[in-house]
Amino acid sequence: MTKISTVDELKSYIAPITVYEDYLKLSAKGRRRLALCPFHKEKTPSFSVDTDSGLFYCFGCHKGGDVIKFIEEIERCSFEEAISILARKAGVELERSGRYNETGGEDGKKREKLLNLLSFAAGYYRECLAGSPEGSPVKRYIREREIPENAVNELQLGYAPERSSLISGIIRAGFTKEEAVEAGVLKESKRGEYFEYFRDRLMFPIIDVGGRVVGFGGRTIGKDEPKYLNTPETAVFRKRDLLYGLNFSRDSIRQEDRGVLVEGYMDFLSLYARGVRCVAASLGTALTPSQAALMKRYSHTVVLLYDTDEAGQAAMERALPILLGQGLKVKIALMEGAKDPDECVKSIGAERFRELLDRSEPFFRHILGRFRARDLGSVEEKLKFLDYAAPHLSSIPDPIEREAFINEFSERTGLKKSLVVEKIDKKGPAPKPSEQPAEEEISLSVSEHVLVKAALSGNNDFMKKLLEIPPKLLDSMASGRLLRKKLEGTYITDEKELKLEAFVKNSCHEVQSVDDIDGAVYSLEKELLEKNRREVTLRLRESREKGDRELEEIYTRELLAIVNEAKNIQNTRFGSLKGD
Ligand SMILES: [Zn+2]
Incomplete structure (x- = not known):
């Protein structure tokens, strides 16, 4: 399999649009593809993907970025997991020593090492299972539990034998015993001896949504306790954050x-x-x-x-x-x-x-079913049941559904609705579902929009024209940093800049000619001068009030320079045309 070592390289192995297609129903609109946004509720599509760049932007919830950002959002996974997913879709392998995440650092390398070790161990266990004779206890167990052959293969089941050569294998593969302990496949005794964490167990590799083995569950074949043993908590295995099989x-x-x-x-x-x-x-x-x-x-x-x-x-x-x-x-x-x-x-x-x-029934109907089954007659029993049901009732997130269940509950039990409501109120409001912070809306003046669009077009004449933008003006612009990088041909990695790029790429505004750029630069320069003029005028007034003649003179001169510059700009761009 092809090995790649940078994000840039990874992106070149797959057309981003195919990734979006995996998750969304896209319809064509010019060079863009539109879809109902997967990140917010809507009836008309405001989610847009630019087919050339693969950048997406939603004009409803303002999420935007590149295809990796999209995977992070839709799979709600980390950057690391997202590139693993992308690599799998692209059919390439990520080089172990590759630098994918600028912030990965030492921790990232350590994680990577543990993940590689776990992947090695999973392979070892699989081989052990494949190599077990038909009559062996593990094979007998698989038969008795009616585990189909396809499941063994697809779920990558393995066997950790009683006597294993895992330790020597790990060392041959370039890992240390200490690392194997950190990954949770070996353990160290008080006397400093190492032995296998899992022995004589049917092994279920636990794989994260990025497709990497992060730990194991082992079912004993013999009489060992516990019946199921999980990998201990490690730097890559946090049981509370994982669901088995979700991958x-x-x-x-x-x-x-x-x-x-x-x-x-x-x-x-x-x-x-x-x-x-x-x-x-x-x-x-x-x-x-x-x-x-x-x-x-x-x-x-x-x-x-x-x-x-x-x-x-x-x-x-x-x-x-x-x-x-x-x-x-x-x-x-x-x-x-x-x-x-x-x-x-x-x-x-x-x-x-x-x-x-x-x-299957809504959970609350099931709870009411328990009430029926118990056949509670007396008021005391009913109240006791209300005590039990109240927290469940109050945790129903949808108010309409909650109301319906409260009615049903009161009808079934014969308890007054007001009593039920009072009980629920005492239990406090339903816990709020965790919400994501709202995305910041991008606001870009029309003129800046034109300039960024021109910079992203790849048109040579546009680029030449853009290079004439005065540095002072670039510094003053919200999109200045992105524009600079685009003019220099620098690869954009900054999340904010990527989002800005995605926003502009996906907006329909088109730059027709060099004149559009001229016009945009002219209005931005005018705006900047106007802003400066207001500031200097304010300071001039302050220095007059204070009676500071020296400062007054400086600001008067500055103001004059601004007025002259404004005239200059007007003349060079529009010749004899009169401005305001
Ligand atoms: Zn959206």
Whole structure:
């Protein structure tokens, strides 16, 4: 595979427009492509991509930049993850030692080293599984759990043997034992001996949305406890920020606009392998706000599918306010007669399982269902149930939906609506879904707009003309730095400048001739002189009031110079034409 080592190089391997097409439905408008903006709600398209430069700008929410910025925004991922995604789409490999992120520094290098080590370990585990004889316990386990062959390959499952040569392999591959400890594949005993963190386990590599292995989950094959073991927290593995399988399933989740949340690796595997692909798994711990936010990148609806035992149901109820707190719509699917999704899909098959998902209920109806099941008769029992339900009610983000559920709740229980409302008010308002700060709107005068557009056109005559702009004027302009870089041919990396460039590229205003540039420079010069004139006049007045004759004289001379310059500009540009 081709190896690349700079962002510039990476961008040259893929037409940006194909990336936008992966996510959006684009329609052509001249050299631009328009789409409904994925970053804000709208009915008519204000999201625009310039086909030449690949720069995007939304005239509704004012997000804009290059294709990497677009991936960062739509995948809500880091710059690092975005370039990994782009590299995968382009079919190239990122050189290990490449410099992609100016701010990456030592930490970036360290991360990169750990990620490479983890990728090496994942390869090692895969080979171990492939090399295990048919009758071996791990192969027997795979057969008994009915794990399909395609899932083993697609999910890149592996095996960490009891006696392994991982340590020597790691060293041969150029890593140190200390690094392997930091990556969480080795551990060090108190006596300074190193041994494997995972032994005799079926290995599930945990891959981030950028496609990199960041850790592992290991299911014991023997009798070892715990049954599932995760990589300890490392510099690249933060359990609370990850959902297992999301790297495989996010496109399906986006397409279906629903994400099924399950508890375990095996639940994920079982559903995914049987074609129910819109699924992700929390990593065997209580759901975190960060995991809920991750899900929300891809879908607004989450279907909870937790184990049907008491522990599973309790975990589900803890997950509810966290999901609702992120502004997600939460539904609950009922699996009758099965203890978990794995068992359920095996017994009823994928098709009927999908029907079961389609029948999933809004979470609150499910809670009311519990009320019915308990058949609460006395007022005390009803009030107790209200206590339990109130926090759930108050965390429903949509006020209309909340109102509807309050009505339904009061009807079903026979408790007065005012009482229910009062209880909810005491619990405080619903937690606000985390909102992104609003993007700064770009405001550029018409004249500056013309100059930037001319600079981006690549037209030689325009460039020659632009080089005549007085440096003083460039310094005074909002787009001065961008214009300078464009005239010098410098590559733009600054986020603000990229956004400005994207804004101008995507606006329909066209520069027709050199005269347009002349006119724009003329009005900007006039504006600048006018601004200076006002400032000097003010100072002149102040010095008069103070009676400072010396200063008064200086400012009078300055003012005269400004008036003369104004006349000059007018004469050189318009000959004998009279101005104001
Ligand atoms: Zn927008």
